[in-house]
Amino acid sequence: MDAPTMSSPPIDDTGPPSPEPVTRPPSQPSDSPWPLYEDDEDAAFVPQNNARDFNAIITRARHNVQHTVEPSEDSNTASSVSEESNHSLPAIAWNNNDQVEPEEPPAKVRKVHSPQEEIDGETCPICLDIWGNSGAHRLVALKCGHLFGSECVERWLKAQPAKDKTCPTCKSKASLKDLRFIYARKLIAADTTEITSLQKQVEILQTEKNRTELELQKTKIAHRACAAELETLKNSLLKSQTMKELISKRTWRYALEKNLEVCKDGGCRVLTYNCRTYELYVSQKSVNYLFPGYGIRKVNCIDYSLGQFVHLHPKPIRDMAYSQPRDLLLSVGLDSTARIVDRGILSATVNTGFPLWSCAWDCSNTSEFYVGGVGGIVNVYDFRNLSACLGTIACNRDMSPVVSLCSTPYGLLSCQLNKCWLCVPQDGIWKQKPMPVEGSFMSMSYDNETQRALVSVRPSASGSERSKLVVCKFSEGLTDKVMIDVEETFSGSARASLMSRSTFCKAPGASWVAAHSESDSALFLHGLDGARTMSLPAAEPALDVCSLYLNGNSILAALSESRLRMYRAVQTSV
Structure with missing residues (x-):
């Protein structure tokens, strides 16, 4: 099959003669598979194919060239022609770059958005x-x-x-x-519905985790504090056990240190201790006939010398109480008045209208004090405003005088001749709780350190029973109620013509309750917590007893109507 050739269009003889065509050199060889265009105007009609159409045309051209070889020729000739054709195609396509018109850029393709842009x-x-x-x-x-x-x-x-x-x-x-x-x-x-729900659960769990971690940290801190406190308590227990072992190997006895005559005419009744000035305040009768009545005498506990006398009441003084926080002395007497002494000077007087037997300062509110007298009445005052009474505690079932008052953290202890009460304020009303002690009473005292109360009970009128010293222990109950238990009871005097007072007495590693036995003419010290009981000879009855601690020494002061005896604790070996 011959290669295609381009021929001129036929000339119509009938028409007018046309001008002689201009001969131009062919732009391509005659054996090229591409059609030959005579002028540049025809090139405008050539379709502009993309790269894919171009490859298709090249493949078709190679196929046509291979079919031009005669079938009768041998295979060597055919292969040589084919090889020559294969080598000639690139020449056809690229050797005439200078003559081929440049292709126009492909048509603008619509931009397709990538998934990332979407x-x-x-x-x-x-x-x-x-x-x-x-x-x-x-x-x-x-x-x-x-x-x-x-x-x-x-x-x-x-x-x-x-x-x-x-x-x-x-x-x-x-x-x-x-x-x-x-x-x-x-x-x-x-x-995100499920995701939001899970996120909320995560937040809840995170909050719970944070709360648990916080509680864990608090628990660890509390554990460390408890461990430290436990270690401290262990050391304290070991130390106390060691001290007890050392103390158990020694005992105490009281020796007479000083015997002072306070007033020749008598009239001494009560005493109290000022721990600031190391002085004892002793009530006595005035020795000045120009100013009759009763007052207090100061006794220096360091050199046992008598000091200033302060006149206070026209009638006998029944009780005194010293306030260490306020440095004030409160005294009451049968003249129905309560008087306050500030640094040896009378500063205030309260007239209650009935004879007074006892007084006490409030242990929690240092500006308030209590006074008790006949009829079983107790009045409450504030020394900053003495014009009005803050309250009154009265017992309708017992009209006997109030012989002792003691302010405690559990309430006010009131001791009458026939009954002992624990008075507790509730909603502005004083509730009275009877103490588990029966009999006729002489006095009552309280020890803040051991939370014990000591009640002195008179002997029976028939003389069949001796006087008793009853030790009561105070504690908190399960329902915030005060529990009062009788801890110990000691036998006392067979008779009691005088209303003598008893008190607690202490020395390192030992404690006693001290009370005068009129029938035995002795001052008995009944041992507590295993301490040995002692008796101190006393020819004159001790109306009041006071224990004090001075310069590392335990001192016991016993007051009679005219004399003051001072005893000092002395350590002895077993």
């Missing part, structure tokens, strides 16, 4: 996270039309000043009230 349109422009259809990051729009996650845009607007709140994208004016939730028919976003 995802970019589904994310919040603030946090670049996918918004959802629920939860804190659900899809919202501002009035300008831009879309955001609700949590992000709210945080954005709140962070800006009120006058400068703008859209993060277009900077147009915006506010929180412009937020609109988008309820689209089709929202290409992650369904």
Whole structure:
């Protein structure tokens, strides 16, 4: 099959003669598979194919060239022609680059968006996270039309000043009230309902975890504190056990240190101790006939010398109480008055209208004090305003005088001749609880350190029973009620013509209750907690007994009607 050749179009003889055509050199060889175009105007009609059409044409041309070889020729000739044709095709295509017109660029193809760009349109422009259809990051729009996650845009607007709140994208004016939730028919976003629920569960679990960790830390701190306290208590227990072993190997006895004559005419009744000035205040009768009555005498406990006398009452003094926080001395007498002495000077007087037998300062409120007298009446006063009585405690079942008053953390202990009470204020009303002690009473005292009360009971009228010293222990109950238990009872005197007072007495590692036995003419010290009982000879009855601690020495003072005896504890070996 011959190679195609280009021929001139036929000339119509009937028409007018045409001008002689201009001969141009062929742009391609005659054996080229491409059609030959005579002029450049025809090139405008040549289709502009892309690279794929170009490859198809090249393949078709090679196929046509291979079929031009005669079938009768031998295979060597055919293969040589084919090989020559294969080598000639590139020459046909590329050797005439200078003559081939450059191809125009392909037609503009529509840009196809990548999946990443599509995802970019589904994310919040603030946090670049996918918004959802629920939860804190659900899809919202501002009035300008831009879309955001609700949590992000709210945080954005709140962070800006009120006058400068703008859209993060277009900077147009915006506010929180412009937020609109988008309820689209089709929202290409992650369904975060389950995720939001799980996130809430995670937050709850995280909060629980933080709370547990905090409780764990508190528990560890408390454990360390308890461990330290336990170690301290162990050391204290070992130390106390060692001290007890040392103390158990020694005993105490009281030796007479000083015997002072306070008043020749007698009239001494009660005494109390001032721990600030190391002085004893002793009530006595006035020795000045120009100023009859009763007052107090100061006794120096360091050199046992008699000091100043202060006149107070026209009638006998029945009780005295010293307030260490206020440095005030309170005294009451049968003249129905209570008087307050400040640094040796009479500063205030209260007239109650009935004879007074006892007094006491309040242990918690240092400005208040109690006075008790005949009729079983107890009045409460504030020394800052003595014009009015703060309250009255009266027992209708017992009209006997109040012989002793003791203020304790559990309430006010009131001892009458026939009954002992624990008075506790509740809602402005004093509730009275009877103590588990029966009999006729002489006095009562209280020890704050051991929370014990000592009650002196008179002997029976028939003389069949001796006087008793009853030790009561106070403690808190399970229902916040005060528990009063009788701890120990000691036998006393067979007769009691005088109302003598008893008290607690202490020395390192030992304690006693001291009371005078009129029938035995001795001052008995009954041992507590295993201490040995002692007796001190006393020719004159001891009306009042006071224990004090001075310069490392335990002193016991016993007062009779005219004399004051001072005993000092002396250590002895077993």
